[in-house]
Every structure is written in structure tokens, then in C-alpha cells.
Amino acid sequence: MGCKKPTQKHKKGLWSPDEDHKLTNHIMKHGHACWSSIPINAGLERNGKSSRLRWINYLRPGLKRGAFSFQEEEKILALHQLLGSKWSQIAYYLPGRTDNEIKNYWHFYLKKRVEPTSSSASKSGPKDFSFQSLENMAGSSTDHQQGAEKCILPKLLFAEWLSLDQFNGSSSSIAQVDCGSSNSEDSSAHGLQQLSGEMLGEFHSKPNFVCVDDFGFEDQISESSLVDYFLGVFDFCCDELYM
């Protein structure tokens, strides 16, 4: 796929601040078109897989750190009941949280909280969740999702919690909107569509990958509006889950 095949021996273990810096700098400048070539180009002795994981779980801008809120807990529980161990899908609904983080949290805390009654919960939980019900919640604007995994919300990665301040002056602010795809993090690497104002307006009906490189993102929609929008939709869905 045009990616250089790595040949060097790869370092393992914890990442040093210097490695983090190199990786972050490289991705900020060039994006992450090909993970396998990133560590080489960035001067790292890591493999692409490790670099990707480090970026996604730790270095990516906008990640929430710290304890999960009660609301987040409840959402995880509900979504886990609905989706099972689809951590990446569950992470869709928790902006700023990574699948790894959610997975860890589940294994060490929520699992215990649920397990005493898990047998009953898994069979006849508090509510019968279904993709159909989720789809109903999201309204009828899901015609684009036919055949795809039934993701009822547009998946906005990177920019949904992106701090614009962090990228002011940066040449490569990248956002990704994806719905119905199992891809989670890639952006420019997968044939990004250049986002026009019109496209932004209609990403609901034509969700896809979005690059905000070449226009003033804040001119189109403010960060807080965007986040509010998604949180609003998200909260609506979660409220519905508990009704």
C-alpha cells in the first residue's frame, strides 16, 4: 500500500517524553497516512502499531484524563449491555475517552459492579436495548447507513474534542466524521474529502471523512457548538435508553 516495510528492530516498553514529542510533532506536521512508515520518518525505533496505539490512547489531542463521571459509567453500562465488548463502538459515545481506557475501566470496576447480577442482567437487563431502538431515537435521517454497521450517530473523531487553541497556527488540523464504518482513527490516510461549508452542513446526510486543513474551521462552526451538538445528540440517546 505504498508504505515502507519496516526493517529495523523495534523498541518496546514505555514511551519516553522524547519519543512522544517526536511522534506528536510528526503527526501534527504530516498526519498519519501510513502508520508503518511514521516511526521511520519520525526517527523512532518503534513499529507502526505501537506508534498508533500511543497516539490514539495517549497523545491524541482532547483526550479526557481522570475519573469517569457517574453519567459516563451509566453510559458504559448501557452500551456494554447493548453492544457487548465492542469497546471502539462504545468509545464513539464517550467523547474524549479511548476504547482502551473504557475497556480497562470495565475490567477493573464496572464488571464487578455488574457481575453479581450479571446473569440476570445479560438475559433480561433493565431494558431491552436494540439497534432498532437506537435508530428510532436518532430520528429518520439514517438512510445513508443502509448496509453498514448501524451506527446511529455520526462519528466525529479528533475534532470533536479538539482544542482549537492547540492547533492554532498548525498546518494540519484534521477532523474525521465517520458513521457506519468500523474505522476509528484514521483521517487523512483514507482519502479525505475536503470539507466545504456545505459539506459540513450536510455531514449528517453524507457522513464521511473530513479534513479541515484548508479552511478556517472556526469560521464554519465553533468548537463548542460542535461539541454541544454531539453531546446533545448523545445525551438524548442516553436519556432515551433509560426511559
Added chain:
DNA sequence: AAATAACTCAACCGCGAGCGA
């Protein structure tokens, strides 16, 4: 204060899907 248990977090591993040659 030391030992142990419990917990958290970051990272690795293996597998399957998708894509291009």
C-alpha cells in the same frame, strides 16, 4: 515501617477485515 493486596494504566499480542498488486 514493611509486607501484601488491590487497583490503575499503558502497552503488547494475535486475529480478522480490507485493500491493492
Added chain:
DNA sequence: TTCGCTCGCGGTTGAGTTATT
């Protein structure tokens, strides 16, 4: 159609930290 490769996901491990005895 097959093969090789990359990517992403889910499961698991292990080091480090905190709480308890």
C-alpha cells in the same frame, strides 16, 4: 482469485501506584 500487507479491535499482561494490614 490469491497473496501479502497494513490497520484496527479486543483480550491480555505487567509495571507502577495506592490502600490496607
